[in-house]
Amino acid sequence: MTIHPQNDRISSPRAEGRGGIASSFPAQFTGSIEDLVSALKPQHPLYVLRPQILAPAARDFSALFSGDVMYAVKCNPDKAVLQILYKNGIKAFDVASVEEVRLAAKAAPKAKLYFMHPVKAPEAIREAYTIHGVRAFVLDTQEELFKILRETDLAHDLELFVRMALPKNSSAAIDFRAKFGAMPEDVSLLLQQCRPVAAKLGVCFHVGTQTMNPSVYARAVNIAAAAIARSGVKVDALDVGGGFPAAYPGQAAPPPLPQYMKAISGALKKCGLSDMPLLCEPGRALVAHSTSLVVRVEQRRGDLLYINDGTYGGLFDAGRWLNLRYPVRLIRRDGELHHTEMLPFRLAGPTCDALDMMAGPFDLPADVRTGDWIELGNAGAYSRGLRGNFNGFGKSAAIALYEPSGAELPK
Numbered sequence: 485m486t487i488h489p490q491n492d493r494i495s496s497p498r499a500e501g502r503g504g505i506a507s508s509f510p511a512q513f514t515g516s517i518e519d520l521v522s523a524l525k526p527q528h529p530l531y532v533l534r535p536q537i538l539a540p541a542a543r544d545f546s547a548l549f550s551g552d553v554m555y556a557v558k559c560n561p562d563k564a565v566l567q568i569l570y571k572n573g574i575k576a577f578d579v580a581s582v583e584e585v586r587l588a589a590k591a592a593p594k595a596k597l598y599f600m601h602p603v604k605a606p607e608a609i610r611e612a613y614t615i616h617g618v619r620a621f622v623l624d625t626q627e628e629l630f631k632i633l634r635e636t637d638l639a640h641d642l643e644l645f646v647r648m649a650l651p652k653n654s655s656a657a658i659d660f661r662a663k664f665g666a667m668p669e670d671v672s673l674l675l676q677q678c679r680p681v682a683a684k685l686g687v688c689f690h691v692g693t694q695t696m697n698p699s700v701y702a703r704a705v706n707i708a709a710a711a712i713a714r715s716g717v718k719v720d721a722l723d724v725g726g727g728f729p730a731a732y733p734g735q736a737a738p739p740p741l742p743q744y745m746k747a748i749s750g751a752l753k754k755c756g757l758s759d760m761p762l763l764c765e766p767g768r769a770l771v772a773h774s775t776s777l778v779v780r781v782e783q784r785r786g787d788l789l790y791i792n793d794g795t796y797g798g799l800f801d802a803g804r805w806l807n808l809r810y811p812v813r814l815i816r817r818d819g820e821l822h823h824t825e826m827l828p829f830r831l832a833g834p835t836c837d838a839l840d841m842m843a844g845p846f847d848l849p850a851d852v853r854t855g856d857w858i859e860l861g862n863a864g865a866y867s868r869g870l871r872g873n874f875n876g877f878g879k880s881a882a883i884a885l886y887e888p889s890g891a892e893l894p895k
Contacts, residue, residue, distance in 0.1 A: 512884040520885055521778060521815045521857050529793040530778040531868060531882040532859070535568055537893075538774035542572035545770055548745050551762025554578045554598050556726050557588055559767025560775070561869050564884065566591040569770065578726075578765040579618075582608035589616045596620070600688070600765065602628060602647050602664045609635040619643050622688060624666040626677060633681060643684040645723055646674045648711060650689055650704050657694035657806055665689065668711045675715035686763070687712060688723035694768065695727040696736070698744045702751035709755035723763040724748055730772035732862060733895070734809040741769065768865040775864035776894060778815070781856045787829050789852065794833010794840040796874040798867040799860070802831070802842040811861035812846045813894035817853070825850040835875040861894040 513520050517532065524530065546553050554576035555569050561584065566577065570592040577588040580601040585608070588597055598620040599612050612618035613636045620643040623629050629644070636642060649665030666674055671687065678685055687708050691700045701724060712719045729738040752758050777798050783790040795803035802808055828845030829852070848858065871878055 529880040546573040556767035644682040645686040671711040672714040679717040686721035690725035698747035705751035726765040728769035772865035777863035811894040815857040817855040
């Protein structure tokens with residue numbers, strides 16, 4: 485095993501509190517995950533980034549999608565993640581706040597930024613435009629259009645995207661239709677209002693998080709095409725949003741990504757929009773598998789394991805709202821293999837809130853003990869960005885791991 489310090493001594497990786505949005509991985513380690521845990525014996529939750537997984541995921545997605553890929557920064561705002569994505573073909577970022585604008589502009593100064601939150605603070609618009617060179621903005625109301633024009637001093641180089649609401653998507657883990665987007669008939673009017681003041685005009689939508697049915701994208705393209713036709717104005721681009729899924733234990737395997745791309749391209753062809761320039765906003769599909777989270781077992785009570793992270797920290801998606809099951813692997817405190825029988829366990833987070841529970845089930849060796857560590861996979865999506873500091877349990881650390889060939893992720 486080899487340890488390569490970068491910013492901090494490896495014996496004390498940089499800890500981060502709430503959110504961790506401005507931190508970067510403090511060091512890199514070459515060896516197995518067991519070697520890493522044995523060397524560090526982490527007392528706090530430890531994020532383990534595997535660049536050798538993230539880099540090809542970025543290249544593969546870019547090769548599959550026949551348009552511009554803009555990564556949704558909210559999914560994992562770590563600086564190192566943004567830099568790896570940029571170096572591997574993701575040249576644009578979907579940002580939702582001025583903090584994300586600043587972060588992305590610093591991590592990848594040459595990347596194109598799209599400010600894709602439909603309700604933006606006026607100060608955020610002005611800073612994004614005047615200081616960071618952002619030209620692309622989304623809107624779903626006339627009020628937001630006027631706000632953008634006012635804060636950019638009626639700029640002539642704006643790229644405006646009208647966000648459209650979609651029908652209910654029962655195949656999504658989270659459906660966004662209740663919060664954002666203009667109804668299709670209103671989209672047509674907004675396109676007419678935007679066209680005279682937009683150097684580039686687009687339509688965008690989001691089908692919903694973790695969408696398991698590719699045909700939902702085809703339906704959305706059809707609705708967008710109809711709205712564009714009703715508007716009677718030239719539209720320059722279509723952004724099909726995010727929602728591309730990752731695989732999780734206990735769920736049916738999502739269709740392969742090429743099926744999503746085929747559904748999109750097929751719908752565009754039927755609507756006569758085959759030549760329409762495309763964009764998309766993937767998050768989870770790009771980064772979920774790239775990072776795992778190592779937590780420590782603080783106490784065991786039967787099938788309930790009390791760990792040092794939970795739904796108020798990096799494991800929100802495993803809580804009662806989404807109840808996603810992370811793949812898990814036990815790392816023994818003494819490095820030895822004991823009991824091989826597997827049992828289903830529940831997890832309890834470190835806070836005093838009884839809601840801080842994760843039902844799983846998480847299959848682990850029957851004799852898991854206090855002081856053992858658990859590696860939870862798929863922590864690359866939303867875990868770091870959603871971290872809070874409730875009850876003072878927000879601290880975590882991060883490291884990049886380069887494993888020998890043949891190493892496997894938790895299952």
